Amino acid sequence: MTTDLTRSTAADLADLLAQGSVSAREVTQAHLDRTAAVDGAVHSYLHVDADGALAQADEVDRRRAAGESLHAMAGVPIAVKDVMTTRGLPTTCGSKILQGWVPPYDATLVTRLREAGMPILGKTNMDEFAMGSSTEHSAYGPSHNPWDLSRIPGGSGGGSSSVVASFQAPLAIGTDTGGSIRQPAAVTGTVGTKPTYGGVSRYGLVALASSLDQAGPCTRTVLDAALLHEVIGGHDPLDSTSIDAPVPPVVEAARRADVAGMKIGIIRELTGDGFQAGVQARFDEAVQHLVDAGAEVVEVSCPSFSYALAAYYLILPSEASSNLAKFDAMRYGLRVAPDGIDAPSAEQVMAATRDAGFGDEVKRRIILGTYALSSGYYDAYYGSAQKVRRLIADDFAAAFETADVLVSPTAPTTAFRLGDKLDDPMAMYLNDIATIPANLAGIPGMSVPSGLATEDGLPAGFQILAPAMQDQRLYSVGAALEAKLTAAWGGPLLDRAPALEAMTAGTMKEA
């Protein structure tokens, strides 16, 4: 057993805590210390809540000492993407327009973490309002990839992926609208899971695109993801789109890790051309591992996927343009007075505030969405996109007739360099080409590390997709692959990442 608590998996920490070998305070403090040492270099956090996390940890220790029966995850700390509302803790969505806003209520998911006794370490960095694939669109500066600080940690949940990859937290919450849990996991060598749409409540998730958003676990192992999925999943009467059914048996599936007899479908449209050679090579090896574990491989075709990106970039901005309309400078967040106007009207203050408070990518998508929904263009754009969405769901339904799960590389490339695609939105958007179809269809997906690409030595991701409400299949396949690969590597992939302590300024950010 390792002595460094920050190197432990959440599952191991839960065991240690249950045995009384460590206190929740020790575990929480160890992660806060790690943050103090490395976050100056990685910038995973927007707000660290050391006092709050330690108070929650102490409460768990007190209750355990009093002999109370606690949740299995009690005392295991977690970081939460800054798009989830947290009572008493700032929530900015990576945007200037919400600078300093402290919500008066907790997201349902956050309530469930608190009820399980999981100390909340802080809020993680993200692309502004979750728009981006690199976390460079955060108004508070980018996060960095722990494997190479000059590279992106993925987006929009780069804070949540890097906080886990840099051992500042064993677990983090991400949100995945077009791949923002899975793509960051792929480029940081971690595990990212997007549950079935509606599997985890969206109440308190500041909406980017309501019909696509899904919160889920960012972890270092498949079992940890399953344990977290069970804490946060399940029906919520406050979210009418949440599924009114029990959480699928994900922990059991992760522990069994059994793929014998399972049919694995390789999506023809999401392999080969356009995928980095090293990423493709790791993917092919991973498939072979699954075959070795007893799975059968078939090839499936999803012809409508070629329109997925276009449909996504109409539906998302349309919904986002409406969701972001509430940021009007009137009731919370930023308010900016326009220059050179004595007694400005409400509209003038609103315009000045939005100009100052929203970044370029957000403005781009608001304009695009407003245009796509406007009368005369609705049918041509939004209406057509919804039809494509239907076709993509049909493609998946047909593919799942012949395969139990579908697989592909998670992202076409390894982590690109910070700044490389910042001026080229289309290039940025293309990074989500493999992850977006699952959001359009509402099905669950997972990215597990498949190894390091030979040409750059950076992590690549292996994506697994399952039919809606069959999330446990992701965990069976993911855990089976993880076991094979970890054995082949002789230990977790992240053990090969560089040590970060030397590279940091060592400044710890306060909330």
Place this chain on the structure above:
Amino acid sequence: MTQTHAEATLPFDDAIDAFDPVMGLEVHVELNTATKMFCGCPTEFGAEPNTQTCPVCLGLPGALPVVNAVAVESAIRIGLVLNCEIAQWCRFARKNYFYPDMPKNFQTSQYDEPIAFEGYLDVELDDGTVYRVEIERAHMEEDTGKSLHVGGSTGRIHGATHSLVDYNRAGIPLIEIVTKPLTGAGERAPEIARAYVATLRDLLKALDVSDVRMEQGSMRCDVNLSLMPKGTEVFGTRSETKNVNSLRSVERAVRYEVGRHAAVLSSGGTIVQETRHWHEDTGVTTSGRAKSDADDYRYFPEPDLVPVAPSRELVESLRATLPEPPAARRKRLQGEWGFADLEMRDVVNAGLVDLVEETVAAGASPAGARKWWSGEVARRANAEGVDVPTYAAGLGVGAASVVELEGLVTSGRLNDSMARQVWEGVLAGEGTPTQVADARGLELVQDTGALEAAVDAVIAANPDVADKIRDGKVAAAGALIGQVMKAMKGQADAGAARAIIMERLGQS
């Protein structure tokens, strides 16, 4: 810019000679559900500002709506009484626009998929003519908050130093009922508009889905009006007069707009498509904001809500809860009760239909129920500024009280004037009719010996009157009866006294 100067109007009759009015009426009804449309906040009217709010109705980032099932049921019942089709599957949509009182800057409403559509309402005018108003749709939406502009002299935003917003009303369920264009109404257009809104109000009240208080804004009417030159069939440009808040104003607003449009068109001008404000005090409308077809609300299906798909079983079970239409019910009851038209109208206008029905059901005669509820009690309730049922309930007086009072008369204990005294006592809170009669010592004297003695004494004291009666002038008996009553402190049975007098004086 708001235009406040008076505009030219043509006399109504002249306008109608030259033009056919086309009306469209949009009525917003606030439902009386206990909680809001998309959250669990209470809907009580008049609470302290911003005390009935939560993240959902304040539109805070991250908050999500959940549909109020009771509001959906009310919407379906409204659709059914308007003879509408009820959608098997429908959705909410977002109507995107900026409005200072609207927390999300979009209104969750219904657009191309309303819960109820294609219905009609038959409206009876004063002379008995029935006009069929065709209903385009009835859809669900949420109300906005309310602004209070402070520091100016007029209470309007212009000149105010600051504005206060109360979100208690934000999210209260609304049903919007939209008619198809009403044509062929001619000179009766104002009357039809009023009768439609009145009929709708009665219907919604009978459904018990809304308080339908126009003066409090729980029912508001927008009047769309345009004119077609006589002999043409192409609709003209319309104006939309917003938030007309009384039946009388609906009629006046239609009348005014007909005259105003006619004046513009007759002088060769063109009508501007715009919203207009109605001014109750001056009886005119003024220009609001220009509204063109270019208004772009960028509707799209609300992704935060699952579709509403009422089962046919639910619709049928709700149909079984529908009350008898008020007009049909009134007709039926009038026949059952044998009331003359005028008598029935008085009962209806005094809001006594339910109470009279209840009282008759409890055993009173219809005439008695009408008499006791519409006389003294109505006068007192009116003086208190409340309706009769509320006033009576406050005193603990109900159908049983009238039955008891009437029983005292029919059993011969009280005569009519004594019963009136007893009723006054009851309304004064002195107890039940029997208790009041006992306490006041009111009872017809049934002892014939005492009555005979009183008659004899009166005859003896008035020999000249007695002689007149003996001579056949029986009308003079009234004077003797009066004296008998006086001697017996009003507790004599006047009929019995007369019989004895006639017998004693040889006239029986």
